[in-house]
Amino acid sequence: MKNLGILTGTTMDIQEGYQRFRRKYALGDRSIMAGLSQVGQKPQIMVVACCDARVDPALILQCDPGDLFVVRNVANIVPPYTCDKGHHGVSAALEFGICFLKVKHLILLGHSQCGGIQALINRESLGENDFIAPWVSIINKDRFNLHDPDACAKLALEQSFQNCKQFPWIQKPFMQKTLSIHLWFFDIRTGCIFTHNAEKQGETRWIPL
Ligand SMILES: [Zn+2]
Known part of the structure; x- marks a missing residue:
């Protein structure tokens, strides 16, 4: 420490x-x-990661300065595409990385024991707050197994992936295969990363990197 x-x-x-x-x-x-x-800067990789102090993308991936373009927020959420005059920090970072830096890879990096996911599935876990509950409520928890926060975090990643595809300037390079989107889940206890395999179902969907 x-x-x-x-x-x-x-x-x-x-x-x-x-x-x-x-x-x-x-x-x-x-x-x-x-x-x-x-x-x-000419990074090839953009990462959307959580603010959690244990999940630093550059440290986990042992990158040098300039390698990663990173945006971090509570529970590593990609919000829906909402093109209004609001203050959309995550969307602005995505636009910068994809439209101007033209990164080739977008990694959505979830993790175990996420406090933001915990706050989503159990409002009382955090107590009164001004911004956290409204922010994490972007994630729809209808399909969540509330007894398994890590499974919820993985489902939240899939929702962020769907939100990504609402952004026209993400969808286009993604469809043209000039941009790859990766869903990764970092297990804090073991330090292992699991990647999402869209063709499989359930827990087998997540395979070690
Ligand atoms: Zn987290």
């Missing part, structure tokens, strides 16, 4: 981590960061 040196004023792990980051990626004219600042 990292200490927060900035808050306590003592020499701390995150400051050491920052120095390690600079040595590895940013020092010298030929560093990865110097190169990225010259050529800009």
Whole structure:
């Protein structure tokens, strides 16, 4: 567990981590960061992940800066395509990644023990809140087995996938096979990723990566 040196004023792990980051990626004219600042970002992969502190896509996939274009939100939800004047942060990130960066792969990364999914299936689990309950209610829980939150998280991923296809600029490259959409489920306890196989049914649908 990292200490927060900035808050306590003592020499701390995150400051050491920052120095390690600079040595590895940013020092010298030929560093990865110097190169990225010259050529800009050209990620091939976009990830929609949860805010959960245990599910960091770049760490899990051991990526370098510039490799992944990431948007994170509570319960890694892709909302429906709602083209109005509202403030649609996730949709804006998708538009940036797909229309402007032209990523080739879109990974929807769900995970076990998701607090957002728990809040969806049991409103009392979190208590009173302003934004979380309305946000997670994007997911329709009618088909959910409320005793199995991880199965719910997998069904929520399938709903996000269906929502993706409402976005015209996602549907088009997806149909033309210039964009692949992947449904992945990360198991926190084992660190394993399972991928969704649309041709199979039930739990056999999810096979190890
Ligand atoms: Zn989560």
